[in-house]
Amino acid sequence: MAIQWFPGHMNKARRKISEAMPEIDLVVEVLDARLPWSSMNPLVDELRGDKTCIKVLNKADLADPDVTQQWVDYFGQQMNTKAMPLVAEDRNQVKKLVALCKQLGAARLERKQSIRIMIMGIPNVGKSTLINALAGRYIAKTGNEPAVTKANQMIDLKNGIVLSDTPGILWPKFENELSGYRLAASGAVKDTAMEYVEVATVALGYLLEHYAPQLAERYKLKETPASPTDALETIAAKRGCLKPGGIADLHKAAELVLHEMRSGKTGRISLESPAVVLRELAEIEARRLEAEALKNGSGSPDKPA
Known part of the structure; x- marks a missing residue:
């Protein structure tokens, strides 16, 4: 984001x-x-x-x-x-x-x-x-x-x-795109500047990986959803976030998920840990080195030019 x-x-x-x-x-x-x-x-x-x-x-x-x-x-x-x-x-x-x-x-x-x-x-x-x-x-x-x-x-x-x-200093450009999603999920980014479904989907992906029990308890999930999108659709059905014809209203469900997470209703949840962030930064650096190597014509950062 x-x-x-x-x-x-x-x-x-x-x-x-x-x-x-x-x-x-x-x-x-x-x-x-x-x-x-x-x-x-x-x-x-x-x-x-x-x-x-x-x-x-x-x-x-x-x-x-x-x-x-x-x-x-x-x-x-x-x-x-x-x-x-x-x-x-x-x-x-x-x-x-x-x-x-x-x-x-x-x-x-x-x-x-x-x-x-x-x-x-x-x-x-x-x-x-x-x-x-x-x-x-x-x-x-x-x-x-x-x-x-x-x-x-x-x-x-x-x-x-x-x-x-000091005035609330704004963020610089992020190398890690996930930081943008986390800030949006936490409420640091104005709601008018974010896409609810996109942000909620990323947040749910993290919760499914790290806080599946809390997510299941909050939304009475009998089994772990296969994907963040499945989780959002299931939550929409369980909480009555539906359009005419029984179609899942994903935007309304996304608002619900993010507001409940921000208020602590989903439980005490952290959206990043040192290990997660360090791994992400290592992946970003690896991609940067690979792109630099390709730009210089070496083909791979592991191979001498």
Whole structure:
């Protein structure tokens, strides 16, 4: 799925972040715990340089806890990076994030200086909800659709931490097409910019492979469907998503599947794991090398030119 890309917006965001970064002590990147890789923007790691980054895996209550722990371990192996699962609406969990920020910025606190934190993230990962939770009051506008935050703002939490909020930076062009489908399935892409049946079919394919029991329980499936399309047609029949004449209304069924998955009714589901993503990236690189070899006339990357 090709996500609409706004190079002008990205360039503007890059410039503003670059200008502000020298005055920042710590970066907090908010990710969707169900798809940490696909909801991560490489721009964040590129612009933060060697500054420490906390990868906050938000909406952790909707994600598979075992897979979330795999992501915490994965990010924890990276340079100057910490990771923690979070539910932004949970005060106790937010307090743990504040404690971690103060631990990492202890040197500034000892000098009676505020820790300057930049909050970053693509649209609809819960960035504004987290900012409001950190502030303990309504500061940032929230919404259930992308691109609610429009401009930078500085927020003094009065507890030794000053937040710099950035507009929800949009995704770059994806090498992995599946990332686009995952973002659409999670709700990060506006519904008007996606094809429901296409996205739901891809999502169901992943669920059949990794979460078949949860899918069967939610939709009372007596046997595992042979394909994602079969699954969508079966769900349409079971939930009454039908057109005149008893024909399956796949669009209506697709809306149902995606909305129930987003709300957690299908169970705690992650749409990608480190192993899955690394395998996909390896396949993409293999295809790139093969295409490069063919372009250079060698015929195969394994054969000398």
